[in-house]
Amino acid sequence: MSSPTTLFDKVWRAHEVHRSDSGQSLLWIDRHFVHEGSFHAFNKLGERQLPVARPDLTFGIADHYVPTQARDVALVADPKVRSMIEQLSHNTQQHGVTLFGLDDPRQGIVHVLGPEQGLTQPGMVMVCGDSHTATHGAFGSIAFGIGASEVAHVLATQTLWQSKPKVMRITVEGQLAEGITAKDIALTWIARLGADGARGYAIEYAGEAIRSLSMEARLTLCNLSIEGGGRCGMIAPDQTTFDYLRSRPWSPKGEAFEQACAYWSTLYSDPDATFDLEVTLHASEIAPTVTWGVSPEEALPIDHAVPDPEQLSDPAKARQARDSLAYMGLTAGQKLTDIAIDRVFIGSCTNARIEDLRAAAAVLAGHKSRVPGMVSPGSTLVKTQAEAEGLDRIFIDAGLEWRHSGCSMCVGMNGDLVASGERCASTTNRNFKGRQGPGARTHLMSPAMVAAAAVTGHLADVRQLPVASLTPAGARS
Amino acid sequence: MKPMKVVTSLGVALPAANVDTDQLIPARFMKEPRSVGYGQFLLYDLRHDDHGQPKADFILHHPEASKAEVMVSRRNFGAGSSREAAVYALVDDGFRCVVAPSFGDIFASNAVNNGLLPAVVTEDDAEQLLAALGNAPSAMTVDLEALTVSIGAVSVPFTLSPVWRTKLLNGWDDIDMTRQHTDIIAAFAHQYAEQFPWSAPSPPGASLIGKG
Numbered sequence: 001m002s003s004p005t006t007l008f009d010k011v012w013r014a015h016e017v018h019r020s021d022s023g024q025s026l027l028w029i030d031r032h033f034v035h036e037g038s039f040h041a042f043n044k045l046g047e048r049q050l051p052v053a054r055p056d057l058t059f060g061i062a063d064h065y066v067p068t069q070a071r072d073v074a075l076v077a078d079p080k081v082r083s084m085i086e087q088l089s090h091n092t093q094q095h096g097v098t099l100f101g102l103d104d105p106r107q108g109i110v111h112v113l114g115p116e117q118g119l120t121q122p123g124m125v126m127v128c129g130d131s132h133t134a135t136h137g138a139f140g141s142i143a144f145g146i147g148a149s150e151v152a153h154v155l156a157t158q159t160l161w162q163s164k165p166k167v168m169r170i171t172v173e174g175q176l177a178e179g180i181t182a183k184d185i186a187l188t189w190i191a192r193l194g195a196d197g198a199r200g201y202a203i204e205y206a207g208e209a210i211r212s213l214s215m216e217a218r219l220t221l222c223n224l225s226i227e228g229g230g231r232c233g234m235i236a237p238d239q240t241t242f243d244y245l246r247s248r249p250w251s252p253k254g255e256a257f258e259q260a261c262a263y264w265s266t267l268y269s270d271p272d273a274t275f276d277l278e279v280t281l282h283a284s285e286i287a288p289t290v291t292w293g294v295s296p297e298e299a300l301p302i303d304h305a306v307p308d309p310e311q312l313s314d315p316a317k318a319r320q321a322r323d324s325l326a327y328m329g330l331t332a333g334q335k336l337t338d339i340a341i342d343r344v345f346i347g348s349c350t351n352a353r354i355e356d357l358r359a360a361a362a363v364l365a366g367h368k369s370r371v372p373g374m375v376s377p378g379s380t381l382v383k384t385q386a387e388a389e390g391l392d393r394i395f396i397d398a399g400l401e402w403r404h405s406g407c408s409m410c411v412g413m414n415g416d417l418v419a420s421g422e423r424c425a426s427t428t429n430r431n432f433k434g435r436q437g438p439g440a441r442t443h444l445m446s447p448a449m450v451a452a453a454a455v456t457g458h459l460a461d462v463r464q465l466p467v468a469s470l471t472p473a474g475a476r477s
Numbered sequence: 478m479k480p481m482k483v484v485t486s487l488g489v490a491l492p493a494a495n496v497d498t499d500q501l502i503p504a505r506f507m508k509e510p511r512s513v514g515y516g517q518f519l520l521y522d523l524r525h526d527d528h529g530q531p532k533a534d535f536i537l538h539h540p541e542a543s544k545a546e547v548m549v550s551r552r553n554f555g556a557g558s559s560r561e562a563a564v565y566a567l568v569d570d571g572f573r574c575v576v577a578p579s580f581g582d583i584f585a586s587n588a589v590n591n592g593l594l595p596a597v598v599t600e601d602d603a604e605q606l607l608a609a610l611g612n613a614p615s616a617m618t619v620d621l622e623a624l625t626v627s628i629g630a631v632s633v634p635f636t637l638s639p640v641w642r643t644k645l646l647n648g649w650d651d652i653d654m655t656r657q658h659t660d661i662i663a664a665f666a667h668q669y670a671e672q673f674p675w676s677a678p679s680p681p682g683a684s685l686i687g688k689g
Contacts, residue, residue: 018665023640026658028662030676031678037507040562043511048652080508083508121675123676129561130558130559131583144583146559147559147560147561147584147586147587149591149651150590150651152652153652153655156655157652157655157662158666159655161651161654163638196552196553196579199581250679259674259675260675295553295556316600413507430557430558432499433500433522433523434503438503438522
């Protein structure tokens with residue numbers, strides 16, 4: 001009998017090509033996603049005149065710089081933005097890499113597209129030059145973001161040197177109440193442990209509340225692992241995972257799928273496996289949560305008030321809070337529900353899957369948004385599905401813009417920006433200074449909470465709005 | 478990469494926590510080729526006002542700051558986006574070392590891959606160093622062999638993974654190192670494909686392409 005092993009260790013061991021004298025592991029990479037920003041890495045490869053070692057395991061996705069108003073690269077006004085999209089096409093074509101480009105009906109944000117296409121599977125090691133790669137861990141894979149030098153290394157060798165992180169388990173006991181989502185779980189643990197609380201750790205999410213989450217909700221939760229500093233986040237695959245993957249375009253077919261399922265079923269943490277750190281939350285402690293500051297750790301339940309720096313005993317925390325309040329233009333002690341907003345954004349790799357759009361539409365149906373805003377579906381297939389369900393009409397009737405898929409206003413690289421000084425209720429992942437545009441003020445929250453803010457014109461508790469069919473976005477239907 | 482042993486230079490204080498990579502280089506500059514020099518974009522929105530005018534009192538605009546090779550900051554430096562451009566901005570502006578109580582994981586890897594030392598000190602020691610630097614660039618020394626950071630009489634230890642220390646001391650490059658293991662990798666890939674045959678991408682037939 002081998003000793004009890006964590007899910008993380010099982011996957012890690014299966015990918016260890018070599019261990020150096022210094023203890024670093026050379027890991028085999030099953031899937032490598034590249035996007036427009038990967039041009040630095042392709043240039044590094046070009047400088048050395050190296051080929052892509054495994055183009056069959058490399059996939060290109062146009063998402064960071066794509067326009068959301070039209071699907072034609074020729075219509076992109078900024079030549080530098082256009083060049084980013086064209087360079088990706090050129091580099092993938094030159095190296096024989098499959099591209100999900102701007103005009104592909106499967107195009108989408110890499111962390112929405114990968115799972116949707118069945119490219120993301122349990123037990124894999126997956127990387128991408130994007131910190132939200134942790135998303136794919138929702139399937140029980142080790143998935144993490146890397147920098148351009150590492151992207152070049154993976155392109156050249158299909159491997160990566162890594163020091164094994166410690167492993168922590170975040171267990172969420174009990175069942176989430178109505179209106180509480182994976183986003184709220186994430187913001188709650190990050191507020192509790194800090195934006196660097198999981199630094200140096202791989203995270204496994206476990207417990208009754210996690211097992212009850214849909215794949216979409218698990219993706220949201222794992223996506224935000226990096227916002228708490230985690231190297232990656234993962235959830236043991238189960239029937240929900242297998243059901244999701246069966247008959248996805250790139251999933252194993254026929255007998256191979258059954259073989260895969262048999263193996264995937266062994267990927268869980270053994271009952272006596274030990275973790276370097278255990279954190280337990282009870283679902284009943286988790287409320288709809290919003291950020292008030294400029295780091296995801298600056299988050300509170302919606303029925304709380306903006307913190308008063310003078311009341312904080314830790315001088316470092318007080319200093320940080322003063323700085324955050326100044327940037328955000330907020331007053332200490334102000335009720336969160338009194339914060340008026342200028343704009344809403346529903347989109348990003350965090351919260352733009354079909355369930356997210358349904359949750360937002362359920363709140364918006366029959367209402368007008370009091371502020372302008374934009375909805376950018378996570379993928380072109382999500383957009384098509386939403387239109388088939390009539391969700392686009394709900395958003396448009398509410399006065400919001402129904403856009404194409406891309407990273408869009410989460411990071412603003414394509415020009416979808418929040419103006420300086422404007423306050424945006426956003427389903428995205430980072431409330432950093434200037435993230436949505438220079439001087440932009442971001443409040444992070446779940447899609448239903450963004451919709452509630454749109455309907456009321458201020459941050460609002462979605463549970464107190466009359467909604468016809470309010471179900472938690474995380475619930476398995 | 479050039480080997481690093483001791484950095485003796487001016488240091489500057491950036492007394493803020495959570496200096497994330499979006500602040501180190503705002504996204505809008507990342508479509509520029511590296512050849513333009515990324516140093517001009519470093520902390521752009523912190524060092525300029527709303528009209529794009531340099532803030533005269535910002536530390537990087539001090540007349541001596543262009544000579545600084547060391548930056549001292551607070552916890553969770555380089556958190557967030559994996560953009561290596563954040564490291565390019567620091568390196569192209571002349572920095573060779575950042576000293577802080579903690580770093581974003583991906584930033585720290587990116588730093589070492591570009592010859593930038595991420596030196597971890599305790600919170601108290603970071604405060605001592607920040608106080609010693611004050612509002613003007615000051616002479617300081619970072620010794621990678623002794624693992625110490627010093628400003629005048631103040632000398633504190635720092636930590637760094639032994640692997641990264643060796644890499645920086647020797648100026649090693651990962652791709653060169655890994656290509657010495659080509660045979661092991663090929664053998665692994667072969668055995669892996671036999672053990673996990675379903676892991677090979679299974680492209681969809683034409684009829685499946687439109688399915689989600």
